[in-house]
Amino acid sequence: MSESALPLPSPAKPRLNPAWAILAVAVCLVLARPILPDALMRPAEILILPLADWINAFFTWLRDDLGLIHVTRAFADGIEWLLDVTANILYGKNRWPRLGPLPWSVVALTAACLGYWLGGRRLALLAGGTFVWIALMGQWTWAMETLSVIVVAAPFSVLMGLLMGIAAWRWHRVEAVMNPILNIAQSLPHFAYMIPVVVFIGVGPKAGAIVTIIFSVPPMIRMTLLGLRKVPPEVIESGKMCGSTGWQLMTRVRIPTARTEILVGVNQVIMQCLAMVVLASFIGMPGLGQKLLQLLQALKIGRSIEIGITIVLLAVTLDRCSKAWAERQPTHHEPGIGWGTRHRVLTTWAGLMVAGFALSALVPFFAEVGRGQSLSVADPLDAMMTWVIVTVDPVTQWLRWFLITWVLIPVRDALLWLPYTAVLALLAAAGFAVGGWRSALICLGFFGYIALTGWWDRAMITVYTVLVAVAVATSFGFPLGIWAARYETRAKRVLLLCDSLQTFPSFIYLIPVIMLFGVNDVAVVGAVVLFAAVPLIRYTIEGLRGVPEAMIEAADMSGATRAQCLRHVRLPLAFPTIMVGVNQSLMFSLFMVIIAAFIGTQDLGQEMQRALSSTDVGKGLVLGFAVAFIGLMADHLLNRMADSRRRALGL
Amino acid sequence: MRVRLRMAGGVAALAMAATGALADSEDPIVIPIHNWSSQIVMSHVVGQIFESMGNSVEYVSTDSQSVYESVRLGDVALEMEVWEGAFGASFRAALEKGGLHDAGDHDAVTREDWWYPMWTKDACPGLPDWEALNACAAAFATPETGESGRFLGGPVDWLKHDQERVDGLGMNFKVVNAGSAAALWAELGSAEKTKTPIVLFNWTPNFAEAVWPGEFVEFPEWVEGCDKDPAVGPNPDKTYDCGNPANGYLKKAAWDGMKDKWPDAYTMLTKISFTNPQIAEMAKLVDIDEMEPEEAAAHWLEDNGDVWKVWIN
Numbered sequence: 001m002s003e004s005a006l007p008l009p010s011p012a013k014p015r016l017n018p019a020w021a022i023l024a025v026a027v028c029l030v031l032a033r034p035i036l037p038d039a040l041m042r043p044a045e046i047l048i049l050p051l052a053d054w055i056n057a058f059f060t061w062l063r064d065d066l067g068l069i070h071v072t073r074a075f076a077d078g079i080e081w082l083l084d085v086t087a088n089i090l091y092g093k094n095r096w097p098r099l100g101p102l103p104w105s106v107v108a109l110t111a112a113c114l115g116y117w118l119g120g121r122r123l124a125l126l127a128g129g130t131f132v133w134i135a136l137m138g139q140w141t142w143a144m145e146t147l148s149v150i151v152v153a154a155p156f157s158v159l160m161g162l163l164m165g166i167a168a169w170r171w172h173r174v175e176a177v178m179n180p181i182l183n184i185a186q187s188l189p190h191f192a193y194m195i196p197v198v199v200f201i202g203v204g205p206k207a208g209a210i211v212t213i214i215f216s217v218p219p220m221i222r223m224t225l226l227g228l229r230k231v232p233p234e235v236i237e238s239g240k241m242c243g244s245t246g247w248q249l250m251t252r253v254r255i256p257t258a259r260t261e262i263l264v265g266v267n268q269v270i271m272q273c274l275a276m277v278v279l280a281s282f283i284g285m286p287g288l289g290q291k292l293l294q295l296l297q298a299l300k301i302g303r304s305i306e307i308g309i310t311i312v313l314l315a316v317t318l319d320r321c322s323k324a325w326a327e328r329q330p331t332h333h334e335p336g337i338g339w340g341t342r343h344r345v346l347t348t349w350a351g352l353m354v355a356g357f358a359l360s361a362l363v364p365f366f367a368e369v370g371r372g373q374s375l376s377v378a379d380p381l382d383a384m385m386t387w388v389i390v391t392v393d394p395v396t397q398w399l400r401w402f403l404i405t406w407v408l409i410p411v412r413d414a415l416l417w418l419p420y421t422a423v424l425a426l427l428a429a430a431g432f433a434v435g436g437w438r439s440a441l442i443c444l445g446f447f448g449y450i451a452l453t454g455w456w457d458r459a460m461i462t463v464y465t466v467l468v469a470v471a472v473a474t475s476f477g478f479p480l481g482i483w484a485a486r487y488e489t490r491a492k493r494v495l496l497l498c499d500s501l502q503t504f505p506s507f508i509y510l511i512p513v514i515m516l517f518g519v520n521d522v523a524v525v526g527a528v529v530l531f532a533a534v535p536l537i538r539y540t541i542e543g544l545r546g547v548p549e550a551m552i553e554a555a556d557m558s559g560a561t562r563a564q565c566l567r568h569v570r571l572p573l574a575f576p577t578i579m580v581g582v583n584q585s586l587m588f589s590l591f592m593v594i595i596a597a598f599i600g601t602q603d604l605g606q607e608m609q610r611a612l613s614s615t616d617v618g619k620g621l622v623l624g625f626a627v628a629f630i631g632l633m634a635d636h637l638l639n640r641m642a643d644s645r646r647r648a649l650g651l
Numbered sequence: 652m653r654v655r656l657r658m659a660g661g662v663a664a665l666a667m668a669a670t671g672a673l674a675d676s677e678d679p680i681v682i683p684i685h686n687w688s689s690q691i692v693m694s695h696v697v698g699q700i701f702e703s704m705g706n707s708v709e710y711v712s713t714d715s716q717s718v719y720e721s722v723r724l725g726d727v728a729l730e731m732e733v734w735e736g737a738f739g740a741s742f743r744a745a746l747e748k749g750g751l752h753d754a755g756d757h758d759a760v761t762r763e764d765w766w767y768p769m770w771t772k773d774a775c776p777g778l779p780d781w782e783a784l785n786a787c788a789a790a791f792a793t794p795e796t797g798e799s800g801r802f803l804g805g806p807v808d809w810l811k812h813d814q815e816r817v818d819g820l821g822m823n824f825k826v827v828n829a830g831s832a833a834a835l836w837a838e839l840g841s842a843e844k845t846k847t848p849i850v851l852f853n854w855t856p857n858f859a860e861a862v863w864p865g866e867f868v869e870f871p872e873w874v875e876g877c878d879k880d881p882a883v884g885p886n887p888d889k890t891y892d893c894g895n896p897a898n899g900y901l902k903k904a905a906w907d908g909m910k911d912k913w914p915d916a917y918t919m920l921t922k923i924s925f926t927n928p929q930i931a932e933m934a935k936l937v938d939i940d941e942m943e944p945e946e947a948a949a950h951w952l953e954d955n956g957d958v959w960k961v962w963i964n
Binding site: 203282286297298400405515518519520600606612614615 | 681683686687688691707711712713714715716717718720721724726727741744793794795803806807808827828829830831832833834835836837838840841844845858862937938
């Protein structure tokens with residue numbers, strides 16, 4: 001039955017595939033390990049390049065001799081001025097224009113009106129409710145500190161992304177240069193960015209804003225490029241026929257037509273900004289992230305979960321609002337209707353503003369929720385945590401023993417036992433099998449770099465953690481995805497849960513997993529698994545639900561049972577999408593492994609943490625590239641696999 | 652409270668202008684805060700004293716190791732807690748590069764060493780003696796350390812030489828490094844729930860003393876040269892065969908430019924000196940009494956006027 005649905009694979013060529021030959025070399029190297037010379041076990045001393053020193057020398061030259069620090073500091077001062085303005089308005093920092101802070105009730109009403117205008121009553125409730133929650137939980141100032149940075153960083157990212165996207169679209173050479181940079185930038189761990197930012201910008205809100213901008217620009221560039229590419233030639237033709245100039249063609253024809261993609265880019269920027277809230281506080285971004293780290297440091301889990309909920313609520317609100325904005329089509333009114341009717345929401349908002357300011361002037365509660373007036377759900381949350389930990393303790397003790405003794409230590413030792421030459425040969429063979437010589441060289445290049453940095457063992461430990469985590473995540477994420485994809489409503493609910501898990505600040509997960517498993521690799525894998533499972537579940541659901549109805553009906557008609565239909569029709573067709581999920585899962589795991597250094601690891605993440613605390617730019621970037629290259633290699637292999645699968649399916 | 656301070660500040664500024672003293676710059680003094688409560692409250696205490704002298708103050712959260720680079724460059728003006736053990740190395744490295752200097756010691760002494768919470772004594776009654784600890788190593792065994800006991804150390808970049816000490820004293824322990832202080836407390840908090848014996852890295856003054864009563868393990872006393880000369884200490888062949896110094900310094904550090912830019916604030920800074928109980932009190936206000944750091948600082952200033960008012964004049 002599968003043969004009828006899918007085209008037959010091309011008959012195998014009789015010639016020996018070089019992939020097998022390279023694999024044979026790898027196997028020989030493994031078998032010959034006891035008699036292997038040291039130089040083939042681990043890269044010899046002379047091979048290891050002092051890359052960190054070179055990068056540091058380069059950066060010192062950039063900073064001091066070229067005087068780049070003056071440029072960056074001047075730029076940062078400009079950003080700081082903007083940040084001061086928003087900070088004054090939102091939480092009353094003592095800077096120009098000295099108007100703020102806005103009362104919370106006014107902000108909440110504005111958010112509700114905006115929500116109503118974009119998406120009706122439900123969005124109004126979500127947007128308004130989020131700000132009411134923030135105020136009532138006594139987190140107002142911190143949330144405003146966070147937002148004061150985001151409202152500067154996000155528009156800046158959007159603008160920069162738009163300009164760079166247009167440049168890449170306009171000039172092929174720019175795209176050719178930008179593409180690899182974007183690839184690396186999107187797989188570089190966050191900490192690697194931060195170290196140069198500390199050196200060139202300093203610490204504080206401005207550094208937080210700049211690191212957020214750097215982190216959130218790439219998706220905007222990509223989406224702009226994608227949108228501009230998709231503009232149909234007919235639209236351009238008609239634009240030209242109307243006699244538009246080049247500028248008009250861009251601003252009035254191309255960008256409006258690419259609107260949907262560009263707004264998806266805006267949405268991505270906002271999500272990335274929120275993802276940076278906690279991490280950027282390592283270099284001085286104030287607000288929720290900073291408070292969260294302080295609370296975790298004092299082991300106040302309940303209160304840090306409250307902040308986590310706030311971040312999720314903000315993310316969901318901003319996500320829904322920007323999506324509603326993307327889907328919103330311009331409305332056209334009957335001629336002759338008055339201004340007031342056309343702008344009903346705007347007039348209502350103006351009215352509510354007056355009421356809000358008046359109310360907060362009269363009743364201080366509506367201007368600022370004082371201490372002692374705020375609510376807290378921390379105590380029940382803490383009690384629940386304690387109960388869970390004590391109850392499941394026997395299970396976790398056993399699980400911890402089992403995993404460490406029988407799974408984790410053997411896998412780790414096996415990976416460390418392998419000669420590096422064997423690993424390189426193995427990867428080259430895998431590369432060849434999926435994409436010929438080019439892929440083999442790419443794989444070799446990425447891991448060859450790691451061998452040359454001298455961080456081989458640590459990189460292997462990172463690889464081991466990621467592999468185990470993704471394997472565990474697959475073992476439950478994949479069935480869960482299949483289960484959830486069965487019904488539309490169930491799928492929606494699980495996807496919502498995935499979204500929330502993903503925006504929940506990752507640092508909060510670290511503490512409960514330590515409390516459950518202790519400081520060891522089980523806790524690390526546990527924290528990573530949570531993140532690795534999310535994209536797997538999401539793409540499994542989306543892949544399965546994306547299978548054309550006609551295909552399923554055809555299977556039903558030929559009398560396939562549900563299991564047969566799943567195995568022979570739906571899963572094969574969803575396979576390329578699921579591969580995207582596996583790919584994302586690996587990427588997420590790599591990011592999380594680096595953060596899991598805060599639990600205690602011996603991998604690249606731990607060294608990265610050290611580099612951050614000693615502001616060692618060279619070391620940080622060398623390690624960052626190592627992590628990025630692991631990700632890019634996996635990305636390359638999986639993409640190749642998915643592509644060939646897709647071609648075989650004729651998609 | 653804040654309004655009152657600001658008014659007082661205005662008066663002080665006027666008074667200063669009248670006497671013709673060289674006034675402090677109007678730029679805000681940027682004070683770094685980290686992620687533990689005593690440092691945050693102490694920074695706010697000092698910041699509020701600066702405000703009462705007429706200065707404007709801003710706080711910025713930074714990493715506690717990379718902060719010395721920021722002090723050196725003048726991005727932040729000072730650092731209130733330079734721990735000998737934890738930050739001595741970063742401080743000295745920045746000192747060598749130039750740009751910051753030592754602005755005097757606090758009265759408080761710091762101690763960082765192996766430590767256990769009280770319930771551990773049930774499983775190992777001979778404590779705090781290190782030989783007794785070694786004798787009941789099995790009580791601290793975990794799956795990843797096998798037969799040996801586990802010592803939960805701080806992050807590797809704190810450079811604590813625990814492994815060297817285990818080797819030097821021939822202890823049946825393995826060192827597992829946590830990745831952050833939060834990880835230490837999470838383990839300790841979960842051990843408390845099941846009353847599991849645990850020995851880990853801890854320090855004083857610290858909020859943990861108030862939450863979990865406990866004691867330091869008594870190792871052979873620190874002798875000068877124990878870390879460099881193998882002959883010093885009980886083991887003639889190894890270094891680090893002793894405990895950490897029980898009275899490390901707690902310093903303040905200042906940016907070199909601070910003296911000229913804010914002369915009065917700088918003079919005050921050099922006079923500041925907190926004691927161990929005062930620091931513990933500041934941490935307690937936040938960690939146990941659930942105050943916000945700014946409130947805790949205001950509260951502390953109100954209660955301890957006789958301590959800090961003498962530093963201003």
